[in-house]
Amino acid sequence: MAGSDVRWGTAQARWILLATILGSSIAMLDATVVNVALPTLADDLAAPLSGLQWTVNAYTLTLASFILVGGSLGDRVGRRRIFLIGIAWFAVASLLCGLSQDIWQLVAARALQGIGGALLTPGSLALIQASFIPADRARAIGTWAGLGGVATLIGPFLGGYLIDTVSWRWIFLINVPLAALALWVGARHVPESRDEQSAGHFDWLGAAFAVLTLGAGTYALIYAADDLTRPDVLVAAVLTLAGGIGFLSSQRREAHPMVPLGIFSSRQFSAANGMTFLVYGALSAVFFILVLQLQVVSGFSATGAGLAMIPFTILMMLFSARAGALAGRIGPRIPMTVGPLVCAVGALLFLRAGTDANYLTDVLPGAVVFGLGLTVLVAPLTATVLAAADDRYAGVASGVNNAVARAAGLLAVAGLPLLVGLSTESGLDPVGLDAAYTLAMIGNAALLAAGGVLAWFTIRTPLPTADPDAAEDPIPGAGRTPAEATVGPRSSAASPPLSELGHDRLPCVPCLPARSRSG
DSSP states (O other), X not given: OOOOOBOTTSHHHHHHHHHHHHHHHHHHHHHHHHHHHHHHHHHHTTOOHHHHHHHHHHHHHHHHHHHHHHHXXXXXXXXXXXXXXXXXXXXXXXXXXXXXXXXXXXXXXHHHHHHHHHHHHHHHHHHHHHHBOHHHHHHHHHHHHHHHHHXXXXXXXXXXXXXXXXXXXXXXXXXXHHHHHHHHHHHHHOOXXXXXXXXXXOOHHHHHHHHHHHHHHHHHHHHHTTOTTOHHHHHHHHHHHHHHHHHHHHHHHOSSOSSOGGGGGSHHHHHHHHHHHHHHHHHHHHHHHHHHIIIIISOOOHHHHHHTTHHHHHHHHHHHHHHHHHHHHHOSHHHHHHHHHHHHHHHHHGGGOOTTOOIIIIIHHHHHHHHHHHHHHHHHHHHHHHHTSBGGGHHHHHHHHHXXXXXXXXXXXXXXXXXXXXXXXXXGOHHHHXXXXXXXXXXXXXXXXXXXXXXXXXXXXXXXXXXTTOSSOSSTTOSOOHHHHHHOOOOOTTOOBXXXXXXXXXXOSOOOOOSOOOO
């Protein structure tokens, strides 16, 4: 694997961040702009409701299905190569989206987009992990998360502008020049890296089981909210279980498994992913129910409800890099404990958003506090996930964390109506929704607080120091100095342990509900 020798503030560092932020941003941009275009698509393409839903869900389904494959391919074939292939694939699929003549052509092209997104999303984070020196990784990840989140902020507004002034087709065609720039920068300025011990080997059986498990599981979660007893939901659930068993069995037998199960023997890695599940499930539920509450109960317009989210992204954009740098100095335990607790306070402050709520007094305080908690949390959480796995598994670690975050978001949005008594009918009734909203926010605050408590008891700062003469640490992620415990590994020919989210994410930025609720 290429050495991790890029330092913060150098020209190459800026080029790497530009390429990775551009790449991940086009994927995030398309995830946010399509919902804005749904009414126009219904008119221009004479699309039925099922077609509109699949325009959203096809992307989510293939992205989630192939996310582990994308991370594993990058580790084995080359992280830059797979990242650039993903960008090129995404650009071609975006062109096909823009040229679609009916809704089902668009659905097929969106499915192809999801595969491209699965190739580039884990690669963008793994390239940062593999390129920067350990001391600068958390800061670089914070910058990636903060600036990448701008795509989430501007997506709906850019999409609305293009739809109103040009055509809905340009919400897809705009990806092509952005992808071309990312390809040029990546090919010229981003160093290649891979796991040399597994180069040339790929676990195709494990990949097939992973695609089956994640794809069927995502399908089941998307449609479980409609009817848990639907035959297709039950079949998808059975396939998820069978695929999961087959995947675990294949990974135990394979000499070069797609996901080495040994990475889960690190308490830090397992705990950080458990925390990701709690926190990102709560985040998705908060965003989903808050937008409904602001429009149905508080009387905000759709644009006004969208603007209510701006403080989250502005705070992350301005301060994520600083939060990452702070975690690099003091370790991840305190930020990963404080961040979710602050988010929990923000969720409780959102309880003020009731009938005739005033934005400045009833919504903004919660948005600011919640955004501060996210800013403190996201970069250290992402850095910790990657720090707890061996350096050669950076792509796999990123893919696992992305899959956990997306599964948590889908499960939260699918299960929330059932858990808080929000039926299809009460969802349109202000009184019923307001009561469900109160229960949901209290429950989300509890999940966030649980994430903070989990971090306090499981995240170690520093990790224990191993014998420097040891050829290889028995547990991935062990044996680092305090600084390395936060952000990276020592350099060693024996592929010693490595020293985050940013979902997608994003790790990453919070995964918003995948399914369309329009109609």
